[in-house]
Amino acid sequence: MARRLRDEPVTPRLLSEMLGISSAATTALIDRLADAGWVERVPFPGDRRSIVVRATIDEGSPARHLLAVRRSSVAASAARLGAAERRVVADFLGEVARGEQHQMERLRSREEGSRPA
Numbered sequence: 001m002a003r004r005l006r007d008e009p010v011t012p013r014l015l016s017e018m019l020g021i022s023s024a025a026t027t028a029l030i031d032r033l034a035d036a037g038w039v040e041r042v043p044f045p046g047d048r049r050s051i052v053v054r055a056t057i058d059e060g061s062p063a064r065h066l067l068a069v070r071r072s073s074v075a076a077s078a079a080r081l082g083a084a085e086r087r088v089v090a091d092f093l094g095e096v097a098r099g100e101q102h103q104m105e106r107l108r109s110r111e112e113g114s115r116p117a
Contacts, residue, residue: 009052022111
C-alpha cells in the first residue's frame with residue numbers, strides 16, 4: 001500500500017500514525033489484512049530490517065471494482081446535493097469522525113493503562 005500523493009512506502013509505524021492507533025493495534029490490523037489477502041509485508045527498500053505494507057489486490061480484482069463503484073456512487077450522489085445539503089452531510093460525517101476519534105482515544109488510554117510499567 002503506497003501513499004498515492006507522494007508514493008511514499010507505508011511502514012507499520014506510518015500506518016499507525018495515519019490511523020491514530022497503537023503499534024499493537026496496527027500489527028493486529030496488518031495481520032488480519034494479510035490473512036485475508038489484502039496486503040503483504042515486504043522488505044523496506046534499502047533497509048531489510050524494516051518492512052513496507054503493500055496492497056496485494058490487483059487492479060482487475062472484484063474488490064477494487066467494488067471500491068471503484070462505491071467511490072463513483074458517492075461522487076454522483078454528492079454532486080446532486082446543494083451547498084446546504086453538503087454542509088449537513090459534512091457536519092454529520094465530522095461528528096461521526098469526532099465520536100470515533102474519542103472512542104479510539106479512550107481505548108488507547110485504557111490500553112496504555114493496562115501495560116506493565
